[in-house]
Amino acid sequence: MPELATQTQPGENGARRARPSLLATLLNGVLSRDPKQRVRIGRSLLATFVYAVGWLLCEFGLRRWQLSHAGVRVYEVTSLLIALSYYGALRTGWNMRFKDPSLTGSQIIAAQFSGALFYAVMSPVRGAMLSLQVIILFFAMFKLKLRGQLFISVNALLVMGLTTTALGLLWPQIYDPTTELVHFIVLLTILPPVSLLGVQLTSMRAKLHQQKEDLLKALAHIKTQADRDELTGLLNRRCMRDMITHHVKLQSRSGEGCSLALIDLDHFKRINDSHGHAVGDDVLRLFSQEVRKVLRETDLVARWGGEEFLVLLTGTHVDQAFTAMERVREGLDAAAGPQQAPDLRVKFSAGVAELMPMEAMDKAIERADEALYRAKALGRNRTELALEPVLVGGTPGTFSASSASGAA
Secondary structure: OHHHHHOOOOOHHHHHHHOOOHHHHHHHHHHOOOHHHHHHHHHHHHHHHHHHHHHHHHHHHHHHOOOOHHHHHHHHHHHHHHHHHHHHHHHOOHHHHOOOOOOHHHHHHHHHHHHHHHHHHOHHHHHHHHHHHHHHHHHHHOOOOHHHHHHHHHHHHHHHHHHHHHHHHHOOOOOOHHHHHHHHHHHHHHHHHHHHHHHHHHHHHHHHHHHHHHHHHHHHHHHHHHHEOOOOOOEOHHHHHHHHHHHHHHHHHHOOOEEEEEEEEOOHHHHHHHHOHHHHHHHHHHHHHHHHHHOOOOOEEEEEEOOEEEEEEEOOOHHHHHHHHHHHHHHHHHOOOOOOOOOOOOOEEEEEEEEOOOOOHHHHHHHHHHHHHHHHHOOOOOEEEOEEEEEOOOOOOOEEEEEEOOEO
16 A cells, blocks of 8 residues: 555656746746747846946945935936836837847947946946946947947947036036046047957958858758759759658558659650750750649659659559659640750650559669550550569568559
């Protein structure tokens, strides 16, 4: 009986593992589940942390330096409203209405005005507060473009220039005008190099982004070249073999049939000899275009070699594949010939084989090839069905041929 008390129901441990931790739940609640929004909110909370340090310094200053009580409260309320407003905008998703969902530019401008207010409040040690304007610029370096960088830098100088001028003129007994002038000159000396560095980083970031885009395009082009036949744009032999292998695995799980059709253009060598290789290339392109028009998007076509093509008809039994080949034949008959030989009509012979369960891919292609040769022997411009395989000795992939399933 004691053992029964310790037993758990099946799946109970899995349910416990699937249950999110308290920390994960808390983070999802504070930062959102969307990864991009989490990054944006995280940056905003980092700015809130800087505001919080300012609040602590203000409270310390009230006791240590007898700061203006009203000024401290104005700064605290203003910075708190800024922090809450941006957190609310980001957490509710309201920021997604804007071109820059991070709201970087407006957050930086708000921080610059808040920093100027903090500078005025911390009158005894306000010189040290100039570094805040530099720190704020670092937030712009990794997000804003060149125009935004320049605007933020100029705005910082304007805000602090107006602040130091107003303080020196209105309260000269507290804010010595000469000291304010020195503070502004220091800021005027520091900000331009920092801004220049930010512009350079922005330019480097743009170049890296462009290089990444170019690399992705190059990789996509290389992949296309690796998977496609250059002349026809169809899949190449290697890629087609991979696709057939993939569909064989799907077939083994779903039980859906699929068929292969091996196609050879009739008298293609004669076309090359009579009209030239340029017309021969046009014939290959014409056939490729027509076969893609007729077949379904789920069907795959590859240039198998020379004037041979292999078609994989998914979810299709052999009789349906036969009908599909006849539709392709009708489409070719109705199509105009190549531009240099408009009266030329493209004909083809085809062998169709249904890929049987447990049958090796090469065996199915071999059966389709035998049917194709039979179509050639019977006069060309026709479709022949492959012989049905018979499993020999229960060994997977080992078949022998039985009677023909039909012919066109």
